[in-house]
Amino acid sequence: MKLLKLSFQNLLHKPLHLTLSLVLFALGAGLIALMVTLNKQITQKFESNLAGIDLIIGAKGSPLQLVLNGLYHLDAPTGNISLQDAKPFLNPNHPLIKKAVPLSLGDSYRGFRIVGTNRDFPELYKAGLKEGVWWDKPMEVVLGSIVASTAKLKLGDTFISSHGLTTDDFNQHEHAPFKVAGILNETGTVCDQLVLTSAESIWEVHEHQAKPALVEEGEDKQDPVATEETHDHEEGEAHDHEHENQADSATLASREITTLLIQFKARNVQTLNLQRNINQNTQLQAATPAIEINRLFSLMGIGFDAIRALAWMIALVSGLSIFISLYNSLKERRQELALLRVLGATPAKLFALIIFEGLIISILGYLAGILIAHLVMHFSSDYLFQLYKYRFDAWQFIREEAVLLLGSLAIGAAAAVIPAIQAYRTDIAKTLSD
Amino acid sequence: MQFPDIHVQDKGHCLILGKSGTGKTTLLHLLAGLLPLQTGEIKIDDQWVKSLGASQLDRFRGKKIGIVFQKSIFIEAISVMENLAWAQHLAGNPVDHGRILLLLKRLGVEHQAHRLPYRLSIGEQQRVSIARALVNKPSVILADEPTSALDDQNADAVIRLLEEQADLESAALILVTHDARIKSHFEQQIILAA
Known part of the structure; x- marks a missing residue:
């Protein structure tokens, strides 16, 4: 827990890096969540309205x-x-x-x-x-x-x-x-x-x-x-x-x-x-309604797919930005990491410290993204109503969003793993005598 | 590299003097368990350092050895107080805010306890470093060139402070330097030659 807190404090110490990483991550996660939720609800509405009509x-x-x-x-x-x-x-x-x-x-x-x-x-x-x-x-x-x-x-x-x-x-x-x-x-x-x-x-x-x-x-x-x-x-x-x-x-x-x-x-x-x-x-x-609606979905699906691909790209770029900001901050913090080792921290602790930083960004970014997506749904519900003639449920959470959380964690951990390995391998004597 | 045998008593003060390139820092790192020994033995507080496993050694270092670096290094993101608390925590000791404040007071930097370390003056930073080296009641305090950046008067003051604090904690003090000005302080002196 103390280590997690220190990771958080380290992130807060660089508010601009943190903000950039968070904004990018939230944007990616939010867009994906918005797409999946809209797609899901539209599909659901269309299907429930088939009403058994052949x-x-x-x-x-x-x-x-x-x-x-x-x-x-x-x-x-x-x-x-x-x-x-x-x-x-x-x-x-x-x-x-x-x-x-x-x-x-x-x-x-x-x-x-x-x-x-x-x-x-x-x-x-x-x-x-x-x-x-x-x-x-x-x-x-x-x-x-x-x-x-x-x-x-x-x-x-x-x-x-x-x-x-x-x-x-x-x-x-x-x-x-x-x-x-x-x-x-x-x-x-x-x-x-x-x-x-x-x-x-x-x-x-x-x-x-x-x-x-x-x-x-x-x-x-x-x-x-x-x-x-x-x-x-x-x-x-x-x-x-x-x-x-x-x-x-x-x-x-x-x-x-x-x-x-x-x-x-x-x-x-x-x-x-x-x-x-x-x-x-x-x-x-x-x-036949089912056939026509499937045709419509496959047409709309192209648009959805394009936006979703874009959203995943933003998510990957945000992963890259987490990587770069951790990597850079690690260069500045080499002596600090060596100090932690001198004070008794094991290499595994340093590894965890950096991984936590990546995970914290991805979790916070994910939460912000989900919040943004549902707020967008909430505030555009009148517009969506006019567009689709359906009331969307802005605060309905779906399983795909849990999957997205796993994806976010994976991106956060992947972005942090190389810096974390570097931290793990910190050569104390060499770093301190530089 | 070859080093002579060194033996320092509890409360003993030892000066290791050498020009650059004579292996001063290497010796200090060996003593601190930061570099592996190739031959020879180091015994601290009746514990052969060689016999410790990697993570045991990390913890042993945290508990038994206090190090004052030439340049002060801190965890940048957290306050002076938290830095010292982390030193206690990483050594496996319970966090004792009373002791931290006591040390900071003894070193005259109590009023800076809640500031970020890099907001302090260089002199204050060095005092906090000394407090951190002492926080776990170590058996040995290793100081690496603590005076090289100071003028005569301040160099003198820092040495006296280190000796005094080491004595108060009943720790042995080993000081590694090329600074010949502080020779006169130490009875036990080891001179390294290239």
């Missing part, structure tokens, strides 16, 4: 975009599909499909997307009601937990949605206020960030709107009145007399949804054929 069906376009929009509510929709095209998949007796959940997107409230769907949707994310009841009538909504807390909405509150998926005050549906019927439990999934309602609500909002001149991102649902309720078993027909009256004159084709989330009964050749069939022979597009 296939996503939507309009033609980029399959990745279809998945990002339909499952993660990140990207813009590829477009809408007509309910008529979607109808075969919504058949409860479909031989391959266990569950098909329709989503109608296009509106938002303060940046949170409003999703027109049925009650199978919250079930996918195992989201139950924390308070209130499920939506029943059109224009009733159930809020994800983050929406409720961020927008400070309570049961019975009403709000007006914005057209489009971003906050835009000039484009509000002022005629049709939504009413909060229920609030969901926190699930840690994208479901927390959504406003859920019946598909009818979305249609209703847009039916009252005059056809806008501008078609926005293909998600407009400004079609004339039509009714198709196959996709929403929860919709009470009694609540929607007006629509029912018009149902006769309407066609399925005039109602649209954005995507269909599909769970298969089992994955097999037939389901693969189904996907290929959809992509080749219909106006729809079908994508």
Whole structure:
């Protein structure tokens, strides 16, 4: 213990050397920790949001975009599909499909997307009601937990949605206020960030709107009145007399949804054929979320790998700086080390003294780095939220950080080992007679 | 190199005088156990130095031999007090702050106890070195050219201080120097010739 204290005192005696070594080390360790933590949390979030979905069906376009929009509510929709095209998949007796959940997107409230769907949707994310009841009538909504807390909405509150998926005050549906019927439990999934309602609500909002001149991102649902309720078993027909009256004159084709989330009964050749069939022979597009997300990760992974390589390089440079500063200080301290020997210290003690100095720098540098990484996460959480639409847990520590500690200790010890061997070999008589 | 037989009693004072190149420092290092003997024997406090293992010798040196170097050497990063405490600790003795302060007081540097050693004047540093050589109640005090950088008056004072302190601790004093000015102090003198 005394030796450890002396190592520390020796380091403190050269505050500039110490600072330089610490800053470099903290930077390297911090960057690595930040990368691993972000990567881990993003991967976790993406995977937990797969929600057992085997296939996503939507309009033609980029399959990745279809998945990002339909499952993660990140990207813009590829477009809408007509309910008529979607109808075969919504058949409860479909031989391959266990569950098909329709989503109608296009509106938002303060940046949170409003999703027109049925009650199978919250079930996918195992989201139950924390308070209130499920939506029943059109224009009733159930809020994800983050929406409720961020927008400070309570049961019975009403709000007006914005057209489009971003906050835009000039484009509000002022005629049709939504009413909060229920609030969901926190699930840690994208479901927390959504406003859920019946598909009818979305249609209703847009039916009252005059056809806008501008078609926005293909998600407009400004079609004339039509009714198709196959996709929403929860919709009470009694609540929607007006629509029912018009149902006769309407066609399925005039109602649209954005995507269909599909769970298969089992994955097999037939389901693969189904996907290929959809992509080749219909106006729809079908994508497998797991495959698209892996593709995305391998794309992002290149960036992560580059930054991680950079971080390891900084860590190695900081190891080098520890080596140089120990090596230099050892030259100045040769007589001091000889003195320690004269006073009774064994060579092993001198070895340990120098190794401790390397380890102290690496441990302190590591701790500072970890602290910096998590502080960065903490203070950039709003920015990250906007970027990824997920709340990152800034103070979640992961196993990789323990591995990083071992790596740091290895670098510290490796940097100190040559100076420590020199200290071990101190020739007392020669040093003192110089 | 050949050296004559030297025998110093407890409380005895011995001057080893020689010009440079006569092996003064080598002799001092041999006596301190810093260099291995090729032939001959050294016995300190009834202990044959040769019979000690490497780490035993390190500890024996710490306990039994106090060394005052020509140039003062300290652990730079810690205070005067801590430097002396480390001397006690490395010799395998318990740290005794009372004794450290007593010695510093006797040598007139008590007020500098908590300063870093290199903040002290050269003279003060030498006094702290002497205090450190005495801190473990050694049997022998070896002093290497303690006066070479001093004027006549100060050289005289340092020699007197060393003799006085060695006597107070009942230690033998062996002084190695080329400084002929201090010849008159010592009854036992050994002159090395090249």
